[in-house]
């Protein structure tokens with residue numbers, strides 16, 4: 001059985017939405033945002049993450 005690393009993930013998570021029930025559960029976080037055609041907050045810069053715009057568009061703008 002694979003060990004869950006939620007607490008370890010939480011310690012390094014850069015998402016500022018602290019109330020999120022998926023924080024530290026990276027598999028759920030990725031699935032949630034993928035279903036919305038988005039990326040998790042940790043893909044963005046500190047400034048970009050704070051906009052809560054997790055769209056592919058925002059990611060491309062930030063990285064072009």
Ligand code: SF4
Nearest residue numbers: 015017020023029041
């Ligand atoms: S990136 Fe989204 S799903 Fe992941 S912890 Fe932040 S708000 Fe929650």
